Amino acid sequence: MGKILVTGGAGYIGAHTVKRLVQSGHEVVVLDNLSTGHRDFARFADFVLGDVRDPVILDSLFASRAIDAVIHFAAASQVGESVRDPLFYYQNNVSGALALLGAMRKHMVNTLVFSSSCAVYGPPFDGLLTEDHPIAPLSPYAATKNMIERILEDMARASGLKYVALRYFNAAGADTDAEVGERHLPETHLIPLVLQTALGQRERLEIFGDDYPTPDGTAIRDYVHVLDLADAHISALNYLQKGGAPRAFNLGNGQGLSVLQIINAAREVTGQPIPVHMAPRRAGDSTRLVGDATLARQTLGWAPNHADIHDILATAWAWHQKEAACLPQSPRPAAL
Numbered sequence: 001m002g003k004i005l006v007t008g009g010a011g012y013i014g015a016h017t018v019k020r021l022v023q024s025g026h027e028v029v030v031l032d033n034l035s036t037g038h039r040d041f042a043r044f045a046d047f048v049l050g051d052v053r054d055p056v057i058l059d060s061l062f063a064s065r066a067i068d069a070v071i072h073f074a075a076a077s078q079v080g081e082s083v084r085d086p087l088f089y090y091q092n093n094v095s096g097a098l099a100l101l102g103a104m105r106k107h108m109v110n111t112l113v114f115s116s117s118c119a120v121y122g123p124p125f126d127g128l129l130t131e132d133h134p135i136a137p138l139s140p141y142a143a144t145k146n147m148i149e150r151i152l153e154d155m156a157r158a159s160g161l162k163y164v165a166l167r168y169f170n171a172a173g174a175d176t177d178a179e180v181g182e183r184h185l186p187e188t189h190l191i192p193l194v195l196q197t198a199l200g201q202r203e204r205l206e207i208f209g210d211d212y213p214t215p216d217g218t219a220i221r222d223y224v225h226v227l228d229l230a231d232a233h234i235s236a237l238n239y240l241q242k243g244g245a246p247r248a249f250n251l252g253n254g255q256g257l258s259v260l261q262i263i264n265a266a267r268e269v270t271g272q273p274i275p276v277h278m279a280p281r282r283a284g285d286s287t288r289l290v291g292d293a294t295l296a297r298q299t300l301g302w303a304p305n306h307a308d309i310h311d312i313l314a315t316a317w318a319w320h321q322k323e324a325a326c327l328p329q330s331p332r333p334a335a336l
């Protein structure tokens, strides 16, 4: 396969995927507006600063580089923010995908891997969620992912677009070389917040709800290593290249872990006490989201290499320690 355009390649999952693609011999060009991504995360490939909604940039990008396939990550991805500002989410995510698809059609690029989410599923949330679980997005963020999947389905039917939508469960962990990792500003995700607490950067971790109908009362998620997610994109490209049918795949480990289980595992990995404080439930959170990725395993040949939560946490811990070492130190008091 020739050159691959990765939109949002300076973000968390995008950067890990770009690094993996380059390591496996692909030529990559990253398009990112750096609104939430980081320039240092995009150092593995050719980098173009720009917005995926900008048709002029897209046109010149496709015209100047022989792009064979696209992986589309560029999107806003915070559920809470999407509830507060739905218009921004629909404009940014849906218009971005439409502009990209328009440019792909104009330049006859027909292969796309799309970054989707398990957030597209609706209740009931008990058991393992398969791809045919009812779709009922609970937030504007989730609705944008579902709308884009729907657009892809229609385009596949109408014009033969070859696409795979990857529905991630909870991405976690970091590159084993700690060259890239999770850096959100502001940080809202559980594992980075737990590890920042272990580092003493936060006084305590707030547990959002201990009254869920789960064994320990805290919410359950399926944490999947970001490198395993990255590998799935390469498997998806190979699948499409071999003529695989367009469709969506879940990416999860099928193992549900509660907030308390994550904190206890992080205490073991870091050796730090990690103080916690019980807080009310966070608006929009589900009790349980655990995925069945049998289809991805069987059809894409996807085999996660880092399913153990201690492994996930250890890579994240190495990354966060490295990030902390790079932070400007507060000046020491002058000696008397």
Ligand code: UDP
Binding pocket: 170, 188, 189, 190, 191, 193, 205, 206, 207, 208, 209, 219, 220, 221, 259, 282, 285
């Ligand atoms: N969570 C928590 N405290 C935090 C951040 C998250 O208790 O400071 C919980 C959150 O309510 C959810 C789980 O941890 O049940 C995972 O949250 P995260 O934001 O990492 O991912 P989400 O599942 O919301 O995409």
